[in-house]
Amino acid sequence: MGVDLRVAMRNFATGVCVMSTKVDGPDGPEHDAVTVNSLTSLSLDPPLVSVCLRQDSVFLADLLVSGSWALSILDIGASDVARAFATGRDNRRAALATVSAVPGEHTGALVLDGPGWLECGLRQVVEVGDHTLLIGDVLxxxxxxxxxxxxxxxxxxxxxxxxxxxxxxREVRTR
Ligand SMILES: Cc1cc2nc3c(=O)[nH]c(=O)nc-3n(C[C@H](O)[C@H](O)[C@H](O)COP(=O)(O)O)c2cc1C
Structure with a gap:
């Protein structure tokens, strides 16, 4: 028996989030957001969460500049939103213009309308395998x-x- 992590983990149910960040570009704030399901609650005191992003993610590059992000938990009606934010950056920016979202008070990252949300500040970055584990203080x-x-x-x-x-x-592939 070999190792097929993707196949085994298909049996593990998760929620679905949109993770957003904001960097200051030459013409003002630049927003981006991606669909993630790797959110984990790590610690309650202090409140910490982790998210894993592919090391070659352009969203990750922005997040390492901004040092902060927001996570919006999606509701049952938002599978189209989940799909839109799992595409390339141009599509994601177009999708951001159509969703109902407001800048988070602590980070400026966009918070989407949904059952729950978090704003986070970067505490620790751990490069592990082909992903980068981000540990954040929940603000x-x-x-x-x-x-x-x-x-x-x-x-x-x-x-x-x-x-x-x-x-x-319908079936979707994550990453
Ligand atoms: C349900 C679902 C969950 C996902 N979870 C993650 C995740 O936790 N980490 C990740 O790096 N990509 C995840 N993805 C894939 C990203 O949303 C997708 O690759 C995105 O386009 C990354 O953008 P970038 O590579 O342009 O930065 C997920 C996709 C879906 C559909």
């Missing part, structure tokens, strides 16, 4: 009781309801 959080969160399992988006996890959308 602010918010949540609202509204539509249930989007769930990612078996390479597909799902709704979690009283009847259990129901397939919600």
């Amino acid at each position: 602010a959080t918010g949540s609202q009781d509204r539509r249930p969160p989007l769930v990612f399992l078996h390479g597909e988006y799902h709704a979690v309801g009283a009847g259990g996890a129901n397939r919600h959308d």
